[in-house]
Amino acid sequence: MLKLQHIHKIFNEGTPDEKVALNHINLTLEAGDFVTIIGSNGAGKSTMMNMISGALTPDVGTITINGKDVTNLPEYKRSKYIGRVFQDPMAGTAPTMTIQENLALAYSRNKSRGLRSGVSKARKEIFLAALESLNLNLENRLNAKVGLLSGGERQALSLLMATFTKPDILLLDEHTAALDPSRAALITSLTKELVEKDSLTTLMITHDMQQAIDLGNRLIMMDKGQIILEVSPEEKKNLTIEDLMNEFQRIRGEKMVSDRALLST
Amino acid sequence: MFTALFGSVEQGIIYAIMALGVYITFRVLDFPDLTVDGSFVTGAATAATMITFGYDPLIATLCALLAGFVAGSITGILHTKAHINELLAGILMMIALYSINLRIMGLTTENAVGRPNIPLSSSDTVFTMLHDFWSTLGIDAMLNNLLTATGLTSLPRTWGVIIVMFIVVFIIKFMLDWFLKTEYGLALRATGDNVKMIRSFSANTDNVKIFALGLSNALVALSGALIAQLNKFADAGMGIGMIVIGLASVIIGEAIFGKKTIVRATLAVIFGAIIYRVVISLALQVEFLDTGDLKLITAVVVIIALVIPYAMNKYKEKKRRAKRRAQLMKEVTAMPEGEKPIA
Ligand SMILES: Nc1ncnc2c1ncn2[C@@H]1O[C@H](COP(=O)(O)OP(=O)(O)O)[C@@H](O)[C@H]1O
Ligand SMILES: [Mg+2]
Numbered sequence: 001m002l003k004l005q006h007i008h009k010i011f012n013e014g015t016p017d018e019k020v021a022l023n024h025i026n027l028t029l030e031a032g033d034f035v036t037i038i039g040s041n042g043a044g045k046s047t048m049m050n051m052i053s054g055a056l057t058p059d060v061g062t063i064t065i066n067g068k069d070v071t072n073l074p075e076y077k078r079s080k081y082i083g084r085v086f087q088d089p090m091a092g093t094a095p096t097m098t099i100q101e102n103l104a105l106a107y108s109r110n111k112s113r114g115l116r117s118g119v120s121k122a123r124k125e126i127f128l129a130a131l132e133s134l135n136l137n138l139e140n141r142l143n144a145k146v147g148l149l150s151g152g153e154r155q156a157l158s159l160l161m162a163t164f165t166k167p168d169i170l171l172l173d174e175h176t177a178a179l180d181p182s183r184a185a186l187i188t189s190l191t192k193e194l195v196e197k198d199s200l201t202t203l204m205i206t207h208d209m210q211q212a213i214d215l216g217n218r219l220i221m222m223d224k225g226q227i228i229l230e231v232s233p234e235e236k237k238n239l240t241i242e243d244l245m246n247e248f249q250r251i252r253g254e255k256m257v258s259d260r261a262l263l264s265t
Numbered sequence: 266m267f268t269a270l271f272g273s274v275e276q277g278i279i280y281a282i283m284a285l286g287v288y289i290t291f292r293v294l295d296f297p298d299l300t301v302d303g304s305f306v307t308g309a310a311t312a313a314t315m316i317t318f319g320y321d322p323l324i325a326t327l328c329a330l331l332a333g334f335v336a337g338s339i340t341g342i343l344h345t346k347a348h349i350n351e352l353l354a355g356i357l358m359m360i361a362l363y364s365i366n367l368r369i370m371g372l373t374t375e376n377a378v379g380r381p382n383i384p385l386s387s388s389d390t391v392f393t394m395l396h397d398f399w400s401t402l403g404i405d406a407m408l409n410n411l412l413t414a415t416g417l418t419s420l421p422r423t424w425g426v427i428i429v430m431f432i433v434v435f436i437i438k439f440m441l442d443w444f445l446k447t448e449y450g451l452a453l454r455a456t457g458d459n460v461k462m463i464r465s466f467s468a469n470t471d472n473v474k475i476f477a478l479g480l481s482n483a484l485v486a487l488s489g490a491l492i493a494q495l496n497k498f499a500d501a502g503m504g505i506g507m508i509v510i511g512l513a514s515v516i517i518g519e520a521i522f523g524k525k526t527i528v529r530a531t532l533a534v535i536f537g538a539i540i541y542r543v544v545i546s547l548a549l550q551v552e553f554l555d556t557g558d559l560k561l562i563t564a565v566v567v568i569i570a571l572v573i574p575y576a577m578n579k580y581k582e583k584k585r586r587a588k589r590r591a592q593l594m595k596e597v598t599a600m601p602e603g604e605k606p607i608a
């Protein structure tokens with residue numbers, strides 16, 4: 001389904017700010033895989049996701065989706081089959097547009113945009129049904145501007161929009177990190193529900209180790225631009241946070257330093 | 266006085282088309298496009314040149330619209346493909362158009378390459394055509410009779426321009442309202458609202474921007490073509506400060522009529538353009554103000570339109586808080602002794 005081969009990325013090469021963000025990344029996802037990604041700040045997790053989405057281009061390496069080489073395909077073309085939710089709840093929606101208009105934007109993702117009405121009667125029914133499944137009462141606020149929603153509501157809407165057209169790949173970059181614990185829990189369970197419903201092939205970055213263990217069938221750990229640990233579906237079933245900490249210490253010969261990782265245990 | 270106001274409403278309706286164009290870039294696309302000063306003249310120059318060559322004024326006006334579209338698209342290409350900053354792309358296009366406009370008008374003369382102006386005093390224009398048609402209807406006589414009955418003595422030449430241009434402007438408004446609700450229109454609005462997000466929903470934001478800039482400048486050029494025909498004169502300098510007038514119209518309209526929905530905002534822009542013209546013509550009636558003060562008056566009007574909504578909001582908020590405080594105080598004093606919160 002998704003294949004990253006020998007991906008390298010250096011920022012600001014040849015300057016004092018030079019930073020090796022990705023160093024020889026290889027990763028393969030089968031259809032229906034749900035991979036959680038953990039790793040310290042600056043490990044290159046977001047950079048890897050931006051490579052997949054097309055927001056960044058690798059210096060070296062190839063990216064294949066469904067057997068098609070997309071390494072140099074522009075972001076807007078790739079996003080026909082890639083759904084994304086960002087950390088910032090403001091990032092995934094258009095604030096001055098209404099809830100139904102935002103859903104219409106999402107609905108058109110894998111179709112060509114023409115001069116048909118964005119919110120037709122038939123579509124409104126689809127939007128209503130989808131919103132009802134969120135249980136946030138948003139179905140009664142179709143004409144409310146999204147900028148008026150709370151962070152949690154916006155993130156739920158972003159998630160719904162990202163998965164609306166059943167994308168081949170779903171990318172979640174710490175999409176619960178900016179929310180308070182109860183809202184984060186809500187979005188986490190919603191994520192689980194939406195991903196399972198259509199068995200979406202998913203990559204989810206999180207700094208919450210428990211969340212990384214609870215969700216998905218595979219787990220990878222990144223550090224300093226590399227994937228340092230891959231946990232298979234069988235191993236993941238009995239995985240604990242302690243296992244992950246020990247594994248990190250064994251590989252790197254040092255204690256895990258991510259304060260955020262420690263805080264969340 | 267009445268005829269002066271009448272004339273400014275007439276002009277205002279035509280400038281409203283330009284203001285709708287400015288609304289598309291500044292408000293919908295969130296792109297401060299300065300091409301306007303140039304593309305307004307491009308419209309005027311194209312129409313005047315073609316009319317001088319004997320083309321049908323309607324065809325000439327249509328070509329002016331297309332020329333504006335091309336000009337705006339080039340600004341868009343400069344920004345999206347050559348990665349030139351938004352303001353700079355517009356400014357570059359604006360000054361380039363100044364020369365191009367001279368060249369366009371220069372086509373009408375053998376003796377020179379460029380030409381700074383074209384009079385249309387003896388040519389057929391869309392408005393002479395309109396006049397011919399309108400005078401057969403007898404509406405003018407009817408409306409003027411009504412006015413005479415109210416005691417007015419100085420009567421407008423014709424109602425044709427105002428009425429027909431109102432219809433034209435509203436047709437443009439309704440088409441724009443409709444367009445901004447289509448799939449493509451939604452993508453355009455989202456590009457102005459959250460470009461990163463709409464790109465993640467597979468919109469080619471470069472093309473959207475280029476198209477929106479083209480559409481905006483097409484309307485601006487149409488407005489320029491009509492103004493040139495109404496005033497029977499195209500001039501290389503007639504676009505100077507046009508962007509400020511466009512923005513003034515948008516800001517005044519929004520301040521008075523609000524901008525909650527697209528339908529409301531486009532209506533506001535149209536009336537903003539008319540009000541701007543009326544205010545300017547009223548200001549010029551004041552004894553010590555001179556036509557040279559026009560830009561100063563514009564600046565003051567825009568500042569007022571920007572400050573008043575802010576001040577009004579603040580005042581409302583203050584009143585709301587005072588009311589709330591008074592209510593709380595009443596509740597506290599009504600409480601039995603001993604339950605009162607310690608002051
Ligand atoms: N656009 C950029 N320019 C320069 N450096 C960057 C850029 N994006 C990320 N980096 C650097 O690359 C490294 C990896 O960043 P990132 O992928 O965001 O890490 P994380 O794992 O925390 O998501 C960091 O050191 C970061 O500072
Ligand atoms: Mg990150």
